[in-house]
Amino acid sequence: MHEDLEKVLFTHEQIHQRISELAEEISRDYQGRELMLVTVLKGAVFFLTHLAQSLTIQVKLDFLGIASFSPGKTLPGVVRISKDVDQDIQGMDVMVIEDIVDTGLTLRYLLNVLSGRHPRSLVVCTFLDKATRRLVDIPVKYRCFEIPDRFVVGFGLDYNQRYRTLPCVGILKSHVYQGK
Amino acid sequence: MAIITISHQYGSRGESIAREVSHRLGFILVTPAKVEEIIRERYQLDYSLTGQTGETSHDSHTSKIFANLISAVLADMAVLNDLVTLECGGQFIFRSFPNALHIRVIAPRDIRVHNIMRDTGGAFDQALHAIEDEDRRHARFLRSSFRRLTETPERYDLLINSGTLEVDHCVELVLAAIRIKRLSEYGMVSSETTERAKLRNQIRLLRALTRLSIEKSGSLTQFAHPSELVFARLLDFYGIRWQYEPRTFPLRYDEEGNIAEAFSPDFYLPDSDLYVELTTMKQSLVTKKNRKVKRLRELYPDIKIRLLYQKDFEDLIFKYTARSPSEA
Numbered sequence: 001m002h003e004d005l006e007k008v009l010f011t012h013e014q015i016h017q018r019i020s021e022l023a024e025e026i027s028r029d030y031q032g033r034e035l036m037l038v039t040v041l042k043g044a045v046f047f048l049t050h051l052a053q054s055l056t057i058q059v060k061l062d063f064l065g066i067a068s069f070s071p072g073k074t075l076p077g078v079v080r081i082s083k084d085v086d087q088d089i090q091g092m093d094v095m096v097i098e099d100i101v102d103t104g105l106t107l108r109y110l111l112n113v114l115s116g117r118h119p120r121s122l123v124v125c126t127f128l129d130k131a132t133r134r135l136v137d138i139p140v141k142y143r144c145f146e147i148p149d150r151f152v153v154g155f156g157l158d159y160n161q162r163y164r165t166l167p168c169v170g171i172l173k174s175h176v177y178q179g180k
Numbered sequence: 181m182a183i184i185t186i187s188h189q190y191g192s193r194g195e196s197i198a199r200e201v202s203h204r205l206g207f208i209l210v211t212p213a214k215v216e217e218i219i220r221e222r223y224q225l226d227y228s229l230t231g232q233t234g235e236t237s238h239d240s241h242t243s244k245i246f247a248n249l250i251s252a253v254l255a256d257m258a259v260l261n262d263l264v265t266l267e268c269g270g271q272f273i274f275r276s277f278p279n280a281l282h283i284r285v286i287a288p289r290d291i292r293v294h295n296i297m298r299d300t301g302g303a304f305d306q307a308l309h310a311i312e313d314e315d316r317r318h319a320r321f322l323r324s325s326f327r328r329l330t331e332t333p334e335r336y337d338l339l340i341n342s343g344t345l346e347v348d349h350c351v352e353l354v355l356a357a358i359r360i361k362r363l364s365e366y367g368m369v370s371s372e373t374t375e376r377a378k379l380r381n382q383i384r385l386l387r388a389l390t391r392l393s394i395e396k397s398g399s400l401t402q403f404a405h406p407s408e409l410v411f412a413r414l415l416d417f418y419g420i421r422w423q424y425e426p427r428t429f430p431l432r433y434d435e436e437g438n439i440a441e442a443f444s445p446d447f448y449l450p451d452s453d454l455y456v457e458l459t460t461m462k463q464s465l466v467t468k469k470n471r472k473v474k475r476l477r478e479l480y481p482d483i484k485i486r487l488l489y490q491k492d493f494e495d496l497i498f499k500y501t502a503r504s505p506s507e508a
Contacts, residue, residue, distance in 0.1 A: 078417045105420070108419070109419075135486065137452050
């Protein structure tokens with residue numbers, strides 16, 4: 001186990017097993033249809049590649065980037081789309097791929113933006129779901145794991161760009177992100 | 181963000197030393213005039229840190245509020261910049277700041293008078309009066325703004341008597357102290373820490389503006405705390421409907437059946453049927469809020485409530501700030 005991890009939540013084997021199960025479920029649900037996977041950069045990329053390789057249906061890939069945008073001194077924290085999807089999603093079955101959903105605020109913003117482009121269907125598939133932190137109801141149709149309210153890293157999730165390439169998902173020791 | 185605060189006796193050449201130090205280090209020099217200019221331009225307020233002899237343009241309560249505003253303005257500048265502050269109360273504002281060096285420049289009275297006579301071309305009596313008036317004004321400023329009656333030497337890292345040293349020698353002493361304290365190295369903080377400090381400063385600014393009743397739209401007056409305003413605006417941006425303190429929940433009754441304790445959560449999000457309570461970093465308040473939320477959940481099990489701690493609040497805001505654009 002990496003020295004900065006307090007605990008491993010999911011091992012490499014558990015992650016692959018669960019992704020395979022999810023891919024089977026999605027392939028069954030979208031049998032005979034083409035699915036557009038819109039992945040939110042960057043944390044979800046690891047999840048995307050493993051999921052897409054396990055699907056048995058036709059998929060298209062596209063990506064969204066999000067950045068903070070503070071237009072004024074008294075409105076910190078709002079976000080903007082820094083990298084939009086390249087393809088027209090009108091009439092398509094779209095699945096937003098996320099690494100982790102917690103408050104749901106940003107995902108709600110993304111879903112509002114994408115639904116305005118009139119896809120045929122729009123659902124969310126997340127690697128991790130931190131449901132206890134939810135502030136708004138977001139219909140997450142597919143999830144790999146539900147996790148407790150702890151700071152996790154690995155398999156794409158980072159802290160200050162570190163730990164993304166860990167093959168597992170683990171809880172980061174608090175002294176690491178508290179700077180002690 | 182490294183801070184050099186320079187406090188000086190009028191006529192002791194403190195301003196010359198401060199200017200040269202800031203020039204040699206490449207730090208931003210913040211003078212009272214600069215702070216007044218910022219307050220005037222940003223908030224359309226006139227407040228004089230220097231003041232005129234004998235004038236008391238504000239009562240002590242207002243002075244205290246302006247001191248908070250000055251503190252917030254300086255703190256806001258300090259987040260991203262290395263500063264040399266001159267006579268702005270920086271030694272009090274940044275007293276607990278780890279990357280600060282506090283300098284006090286003094287000189288014997290006759291030297292100070294001589295310096296003022298040379299600078300102004302005035303007579304001895306005029307210079308002496310000017311020094312006495314300025315000393316009184318300075319004491320008044322400290323007393324009304326920071327509740328400090330006297331300057332105490334232990335407040336400073338370096339006390340310089342410019343009566344026996346040239347300005348250049350004084351500057352060298354300050355620079356040597358900076359090198360010894362390794363201020364330029366330890367002044368660097370991570371981008372996420374910087375952004376979090378910026379948010380806290382913004383909230384401090386909002387708090388100071390609230391007390392000064394600056395915002396004429398009335399939106400600030402609706403909330404008890406500036407962080408609630410920030411949160412409400414965030415919800416507005418994300419299109420989340422909210423209500424502010426729409427319901428009060430009795431938590432305890434006295435022997436006569438009167439409500440002895442009640443709780444009004446800050447926000448209700450009707451679309452999620454969820455109450456949200458914001459809390460600050462003060463541990464005593466966090467403990468109190470935790471107890472109230474726990475009691476509410478016991479008495480009203482059907483009510484959904486989230487307690488958003490300061491760190492949760494900042495995480496919400498900085499989820500996409502710590503990383504570069506196009507990353508998540």
